[in-house]
Amino acid sequence: MALYACSKRASYLVAHLPVYDFLAPSLLQAPRASHQIRRLNVTKRCFTAAGSSGNQSTSPSQPSRTPKSGPDAASNPAPLNKPLTQAQRDFLTSALRVNQAGELAATLIYTAQTPPIVSSHPHLRPLMKHMYDQEAAHFSTFNSLMAKHRIRPTAMYPVWTLAASALGWGTAIMGREAAMACTEAVETEIGGHYNGQVRVLLEMAEQMEKDGEEIGGELRELIDTIRRIRDEELEHLDHAVENDAKQAVPYELLTGVIRAGCRGAIWVSERV
Amino acid sequence: MAIRTHLPRLRPLSKRIALPILRPYHSYDHPPPPGPFTPTESSILSAAIPHIPSHGFTHTTLSLGTKDAGYIDASTNLFPNGTFSLVHYHLYTQRLALAKHEHILSPALKEREKVPGVGWKVKALTWERLMANREIIHRWQEALAFMAQPSHMPTAISELSSLSDEIWFLSGDTSVDTSWYMKRASLSAIYAATELFMTTDKSPDFIDTREFLNRRFKDVQIVGGTMGNVAQWAGFTAHAGLNVLRSKGVRI
Numbered sequence: 001m002a003l004y005a006c007s008k009r010a011s012y013l014v015a016h017l018p019v020y021d022f023l024a025p026s027l028l029q030a031p032r033a034s035h036q037i038r039r040l041n042v043t044k045r046c047f048t049a050a051g052s053s054g055n056q057s058t059s060p061s062q063p064s065r066t067p068k069s070g071p072d073a074a075s076n077p078a079p080l081n082k083p084l085t086q087a088q089r090d091f092l093t094s095a096l097r098v099n100q101a102g103e104l105a106a107t108l109i110y111t112a113q114t115p116p117i118v119s120s121h122p123h124l125r126p127l128m129k130h131m132y133d134q135e136a137a138h139f140s141t142f143n144s145l146m147a148k149h150r151i152r153p154t155a156m157y158p159v160w161t162l163a164a165s166a167l168g169w170g171t172a173i174m175g176r177e178a179a180m181a182c183t184e185a186v187e188t189e190i191g192g193h194y195n196g197q198v199r200v201l202l203e204m205a206e207q208m209e210k211d212g213e214e215i216g217g218e219l220r221e222l223i224d225t226i227r228r229i230r231d232e233e234l235e236h237l238d239h240a241v242e243n244d245a246k247q248a249v250p251y252e253l254l255t256g257v258i259r260a261g262c263r264g265a266i267w268v269s270e271r272v
Numbered sequence: 273m274a275i276r277t278h279l280p281r282l283r284p285l286s287k288r289i290a291l292p293i294l295r296p297y298h299s300y301d302h303p304p305p306p307g308p309f310t311p312t313e314s315s316i317l318s319a320a321i322p323h324i325p326s327h328g329f330t331h332t333t334l335s336l337g338t339k340d341a342g343y344i345d346a347s348t349n350l351f352p353n354g355t356f357s358l359v360h361y362h363l364y365t366q367r368l369a370l371a372k373h374e375h376i377l378s379p380a381l382k383e384r385e386k387v388p389g390v391g392w393k394v395k396a397l398t399w400e401r402l403m404a405n406r407e408i409i410h411r412w413q414e415a416l417a418f419m420a421q422p423s424h425m426p427t428a429i430s431e432l433s434s435l436s437d438e439i440w441f442l443s444g445d446t447s448v449d450t451s452w453y454m455k456r457a458s459l460s461a462i463y464a465a466t467e468l469f470m471t472t473d474k475s476p477d478f479i480d481t482r483e484f485l486n487r488r489f490k491d492v493q494i495v496g497g498t499m500g501n502v503a504q505w506a507g508f509t510a511h512a513g514l515n516v517l518r519s520k521g522v523r524i
Contacts, residue, residue, distance in 0.1 A: 084297070084305070088297075089299075093297045116523065120523065149297050150297075150441055153449060173523075214301070215301075216301025219301070
């Protein structure tokens with residue numbers, strides 16, 4: 001049953017992906033809301049068109065790197081290929097590092113939650129497994145990105161390992177509602193965090209486009225990856241709410257503390 | 273200008289406290305940012321390097337370099353760090369030169385030969401880097417003295433850690449957990465110790481240095497293996513204990 005609901009949701013997500021861009025301001029309470037998002041969407045469409053101009057069959061995330069020929073080349077001079085600025089590299093470094101730390105924590109939270117939850121509520125087994133599998137896939141995605149781009153992992157790695165396991169186990173002992181409230185709190189923070197990253201990355205891409213620089217497949221792919229992962233995290237948030245997260249007993253206190261902890265961990269992981 | 277307007281949006285995520293981001297994002301689509309030396313400085317320093325064996329890391333070498341590169345003597349004022357720039361340039365260029373050792377990085381394999389592992393590549397690259405000091409090893413203690421000065425220490429340490437990062441990366445290591453730190457720290461320690469040993473080595477073809485290096489690698493393997501075994505045992509015991517309790521019906 002749960003699985004059926006999942007797959008239905010997944011197909012809904014695929015069909016209505018851009019809808020989730022409009023969730024951004026509501027999650028972040030950003031003052032510069034809708035016109036910003038709309039503008040970013042326009043940008044995305046236009047660099048998609050530029051990327052696939054050489055070969056219509058390539059997907060926008062893997063633009064063809066073959067040189068342009070004929071009238072195409074005359075109207076579009078080859079884009080400049082400048083080094084990334086220090087600010088851009090700093091941003092990408094801390095963004096990927098904090099994402100890896102976050103996914104590490106998420107996999108550990110689900111790993112620790114699963115045995116107590118499943119033993120008392122066997123019907124949640126498929127849902128827990130589904131969420132864990134997605135988190136594990138995100139974790140390995142970010143691990144390979146870190147290794148590829150030579151980014152130092154966070155120095156707090158062992159601390160986050162312990163803290164996440166303790167959080168997952170502790171909330172699972174408190175019962176199904178508390179565990180789901182934990183998921184809800186964590187995924188809310190993470191969803192907002194990824195949204196912020198996507199926004200900065202799109203702005204960066206737009207700026208580069210405006211300056212006539214080449215954006216490169218790497219950055220486009222990164223934006224697509226973070227978007228996909230954010231949508232999956234928000235899907236977990238919905239599952240948690242469907243499973244009575246709001247009925248956890250000290251609901252405000254529990255989610256408040258967990259969300260503050262998440263924000264603190266994000267702040268630290270971006271820096272060390 | 274474009275960059276200036278862009279900065280405030282990107283700033284919040286980057287460092288504000290003292291810890292520098294040592295390993296910034298390495299892009300494959302974009303060219304790397306410029307190194308620590310301008311083209312003029314590089315031309316002078318690369319002209320000065322051949323004079324090191326006879327004149328050491330001294331001002332004379334630097335002046336000879338400016339002369340050879342076709343600049344006037346006063347150009348040595350380009351280098352506020354003086355002769356330390358020679359040391360830094362040597363460290364920097366030899367680190368980047370490691371990527372050119374194709375025979376180690378992607379060796380041509382004969383039939384039924386095993387693909388060399390990460391460990392083998394790390395050892396081979398470390399040895400190549402030591403051998404890059406071969407021509408100037410009798411002057412290297414001067415360089416070590418410069419590197420030990422408090423004002424030059426940060427550069428020297430960051431070069432050492434960049435070197436060990438470069439070696440692990442080129443060898444194809446992909447670990448991104450706590451072992452990332454262990455690996456770089458132990459390789460830095462091994463390299464620094466062996467380099468110091470090499471300055472006093474008089475054996476033909478640096479055989480003693482080679483043995484010293486192999487012994488250090490073996491030590492680290494034994495320590496690392498023991499720690500790994502202890503951690504594995506502790507994890508296994510904890511898991512088994514937890515599962516025994518669960519099988520008894522304890523709700524944990």
